Amino acid sequence: MSLIRSDLLRGTLDLLIxxxxxxxxxxGWGIAQRIRHLSKDVFExxxxxxxxALRRLQRKGWVLSDWRITDNNRRARYYTLTKAGWKQLxxxxxxxxxxxxxxxxxxxxALEGV
Amino acid sequence: xxxxxxxxxxxxxxLNRPRAERELDEEIAYHLGRETDRLIGAGADPAEAKRIAQxxxxxxxxxxxxxxxxxxxxxxxxxxxxxxxxxxxxxRSPTFTVAAVLTLGLAIxxxxxxxxxxDAVLLDDLPYPEPDRLVRMFxxxxxxxxxxxxxxxxxxxxxxxxxxxHVAALQAARVTLTGRGRPERFVAGRVTADWFRVLGVHxxxxxxxxxxxxxxxxxxxxxxxxxxRDRMFGEGARGxxxxxxxxxxxxxxxxxxxxDRASLAGLRADVWPxxxxxxxxxxxxxxxxGFGRLSGGxxxxxxxxxxxxxxxxxxxxxxxxFRDEKALITPYSLxxxxxGGVGTGVWLLFGAVLGVLLIATANVANLLMVRASGREHExxxxxxxGGTKRRLVRLLLTESLLLAAIGGAxxxxxxxxxxxxxxxxxxxxxxxxxxxxxxxxxAFAAAVTLGSGVLFGLAPLLQTAPSLMxxxxxGDRADASGSRGRRLRSALVxxxxxxxxxxxxxxxxxxxxFVRLQNVDPGYDPTNLVSADVSLPPAEYEGYSEVVAFWDExxxxxxxxxxxxxxxxxxxxxxxxxxxxxxxDLVDKPVPEGSSEPSVPWSWASPGFWGAxxxxxxxxxxxxxxxxxxxxxxxMVSEAWASRYYPDGDVLGKQLYSGGDRDNPMxxxxxxANxxxxxxxxxxxxxxxEPFAQAxxxxxxxxxxxEGPVAGxxxxxxxxxxxxxxALPLSNVETMDARLSAEVAGPxxxxxxxxxxxxxxxxxxxxxxxxxxxYTVSRQSREIAIRIALGAHPAAVRRSVVLGGMARVGIGxxxxxxxxxxxxxxxxxxxxxxxxxxxxxxxxxxxxxxxxAGIACYVPAHRATKIDPMRALRAD
Numbered sequence: 001m002s003l004i005r006s007d008l009l010r011g012t013l014d015l016l017i018x019x020x021x022x023x024x025x026x027x028g029w030g031i032a033q034r035i036r037h038l039s040k041d042v043f044e045x046x047x048x049x050x051x052x053a054l055r056r057l058q059r060k061g062w063v064l065s066d067w068r069i070t071d072n073n074r075r076a077r078y079y080t081l082t083k084a085g086w087k088q089l090x091x092x093x094x095x096x097x098x099x100x101x102x103x104x105x106x107x108x109x110a111l112e113g114v
Numbered sequence: 115x116x117x118x119x120x121x122x123x124x125x126x127x128x129l130n131r132p133r134a135e136r137e138l139d140e141e142i143a144y145h146l147g148r149e150t151d152r153l154i155g156a157g158a159d160p161a162e163a164k165r166i167a168q169x170x171x172x173x174x175x176x177x178x179x180x181x182x183x184x185x186x187x188x189x190x191x192x193x194x195x196x197x198x199x200x201x202x203x204x205x206r207s208p209t210f211t212v213a214a215v216l217t218l219g220l221a222i223x224x225x226x227x228x229x230x231x232x233d234a235v236l237l238d239d240l241p242y243p244e245p246d247r248l249v250r251m252f253x254x255x256x257x258x259x260x261x262x263x264x265x266x267x268x269x270x271x272x273x274x275x276x277x278x279x280h281v282a283a284l285q286a287a288r289v290t291l292t293g294r295g296r297p298e299r300f301v302a303g304r305v306t307a308d309w310f311r312v313l314g315v316h317x318x319x320x321x322x323x324x325x326x327x328x329x330x331x332x333x334x335x336x337x338x339x340x341x342x343r344d345r346m347f348g349e350g351a352r353g354x355x356x357x358x359x360x361x362x363x364x365x366x367x368x369x370x371x372x373x374d375r376a377s378l379a380g381l382r383a384d385v386w387p388x389x390x391x392x393x394x395x396x397x398x399x400x401x402x403x404g405f406g407r408l409s410g411g412x413x414x415x416x417x418x419x420x421x422x423x424x425x426x427x428x429x430x431x432x433x434x435x436f437r438d439e440k441a442l443i444t445p446y447s448l449x450x451x452x453x454g455g456v457g458t459g460v461w462l463l464f465g466a467v468l469g470v471l472l473i474a475t476a477n478v479a480n481l482l483m484v485r486a487s488g489r490e491h492e493x494x495x496x497x498x499x500g501g502t503k504r505r506l507v508r509l510l511l512t513e514s515l516l517l518a519a520i521g522g523a524x525x526x527x528x529x530x531x532x533x534x535x536x537x538x539x540x541x542x543x544x545x546x547x548x549x550x551x552x553x554x555x556x557a558f559a560a561a562v563t564l565g566s567g568v569l570f571g572l573a574p575l576l577q578t579a580p581s582l583m584x585x586x587x588x589g590d591r592a593d594a595s596g597s598r599g600r601r602l603r604s605a606l607v608x609x610x611x612x613x614x615x616x617x618x619x620x621x622x623x624x625x626x627x628f629v630r631l632q633n634v635d636p637g638y639d640p641t642n643l644v645s646a647d648v649s650l651p652p653a654e655y656e657g658y659s660e661v662v663a664f665w666d667e668x669x670x671x672x673x674x675x676x677x678x679x680x681x682x683x684x685x686x687x688x689x690x691x692x693x694x695x696x697x698x699d700l701v702d703k704p705v706p707e708g709s710s711e712p713s714v715p716w717s718w719a720s721p722g723f724w725g726a727x728x729x730x731x732x733x734x735x736x737x738x739x740x741x742x743x744x745x746x747x748x749x750m751v752s753e754a755w756a757s758r759y760y761p762d763g764d765v766l767g768k769q770l771y772s773g774g775d776r777d778n779p780m781x782x783x784x785x786x787a788n789x790x791x792x793x794x795x796x797x798x799x800x801x802x803x804e805p806f807a808q809a810x811x812x813x814x815x816x817x818x819x820x821e822g823p824v825a826g827x828x829x830x831x832x833x834x835x836x837x838x839x840x841a842l843p844l845s846n847v848e849t850m851d852a853r854l855s856a857e858v859a860g861p862x863x864x865x866x867x868x869x870x871x872x873x874x875x876x877x878x879x880x881x882x883x884x885x886x887x888x889y890t891v892s893r894q895s896r897e898i899a900i901r902i903a904l905g906a907h908p909a910a911v912r913r914s915v916v917l918g919g920m921a922r923v924g925i926g927x928x929x930x931x932x933x934x935x936x937x938x939x940x941x942x943x944x945x946x947x948x949x950x951x952x953x954x955x956x957x958x959x960x961x962x963x964x965x966x967a968g969i970a971c972y973v974p975a976h977r978a979t980k981i982d983p984m985r986a987l988r989a990d
Binding site for chain 2: 027028029032033046047048049051052055056058059067074075076077
């Protein structure tokens, strides 16, 4: 299995973050871990790029942040999905589903055509 | 770097970096820590783990930069969104928006216009290099009594002074220009050679005067204004070396001033001929304005000592004809003398508009609070939808600032329109040509706009912010705005009235003073009376006999014009042209040795002058044709003079020495009724009058009384003089009605503008209390409905609402009264015959305020009684 490096499309990273946050409010490192686990280590995220992305999502009003105390008693910034974030996620998911199906179909047809 | 320096720099870095960046760093550090721990837990060695974690994270500086970019974008986007939202909000409530914008526009406009006057007239330096070194010199024998210099004074100062770089003398006059079409009269500033060096002004074309050109016998030269050059020689002509004949004397043009030099040192003149002073034969007369540029390092006080020494040195030389030992040549800063008393008026107007601005700001704050209360649900909803409190505050502030900006724009446009009227109607405001809406004024307008925007923008925040959270839960409207908002609104209403009262009191004082001034008896009947100035040039009318002969003939012909009832000439013209002042000594009651002789307004008039003016003779006889140089010298005195110097009434036949002349005592032959010669607001009706033929002055005022309106005879009058001497112009042809009205133009101007602003303040304050009460009534409609349903009498409901409003007004009036008592003393110098704490004026102001406030309260109170209990209770 090949490792996909982190030059994820910007939209894709946003989508992954939003999806991750549907489970519970999380801090940045937690989000990075979760994405790595869920993608079975396929996405080796450039972890730094997570933070500008989080600022962007905040700017759009899709996530909120606040400082909380973690389980091991340290201060960390937690991100929460807003209502607008949920809506955005639904729209993005639908869109993703459509386009990935389309890409799938194109690939399959191309093979059959050979 | 020592550990301490390191700590210090780290500390200041921490302090100075924005919070958002510090938080991001903390986040990154946390992330790296957790990642390193994880790798160590997975078996990596600590150093290796740290390296891997950092590699996976990427460059922290890049991350920071990208994050910063997001913040920047966010700020722009948010602002745009806020603006769009604010604009939509304002569009949705047009009544509110129009009311607020108009209120602000009027207030900011008035403030800006008046500030531009303050800026140009009072704040800007005089437009000369190092203007602080310029002084004007006066003769002065008491702090309130100063007059011009004489030739003796000026020449002594010029030769002996040790305080000035240059000194110069100016004689303001009217000159007749002949030899180029119709003869024309111009205002001239005759000046000595150093005039332009004193001011530091260089002519744009040609040169100023050479040092010896003011010596008698040098050929006459003149510097002219650019406007006159264009008119005389055509645009584009240089004009240098052309010859202009002024009062019959050819002058060579040596310089042309720039267009920005229409006036110099407060005198607006077209021609500046050289002034050549002949050696004096006595100390007086005093007709020169003295100016000087102080040497570096010399203060006005230093120059004062120098000039006083000079005066004491020349006193004994001329003591025979001038016995006022207390009179000293005294310097004053030029700026002070040009501005004179105007400063008070302008500052007062500025104070008045600032008051109006405060009231307007309070009003808009009130409007915004009322509006914010209606939007509490909307705000609470926004909070729950993820709007942070800070964003909401920003949103509200954006709306306020947008409102202020629109109001400010309207205001600047209004100021632009008003300024012309303010300036155009102003009487003799100095430095008028310097007034404009320049960068500084616009910056001031912007600052005022921003300031008021922030001020009234804060009000709804104070009211709303704390209640944002609990508000969504309980839908109870009654308490929604909170008592905090109610208190703030009441305080604002009280403040508005506290500011409005002093304004109104000031206006009442000014109006009452103005009415009194207009009712002053000038001492004559101004209707059907016309005056004109005539000046006989010395070239054609060489001496006494030519002048007297000319007027004998001229007055004879004027009286023959059909419709002319009486005509005469005089050197002084009421109500404000005193002409000359002269000192005298009574033969039977001489002043003690060493003390000053009294000096009073003095005029010379032909026999017909007093008849034409219509001043009745009280005792004795009028001047007659036989009074002249060859008969015994006679004078008439005013009633006020008679009762001051001869209270027992026995004045006829008494004698006096005039102007230090001990050889020819003059006999009092008549007593005239009092006439105001020095302005309506002065007691200046103590005067001495001599027959014109005893002196034969060249420059006099002609006075003609007609049967009907004067318009019918002015043409004939001009024709008579045209026949007598085609080169002789009649200037300043004016009706006496117009002269009287011009005399009160100053007070009228200040009174009108101040009253206008006071009225504006009053209306705004009334709107303020009306708005708050209307709002209260609509909020309490349920409570009122219950009271009505329980049988409360409408009158009782009405009373309680009105009392609620008037209680706030009352507090405002109480504070305002204190302010008025403290503040109106600034008006003192503008008031005539009214005390600055005149109880009647204060009472009128309070009554006016209570009346208007009462009406403003009654309307919503009346509406309250019309509440239908059933509907009010069902609503909600």
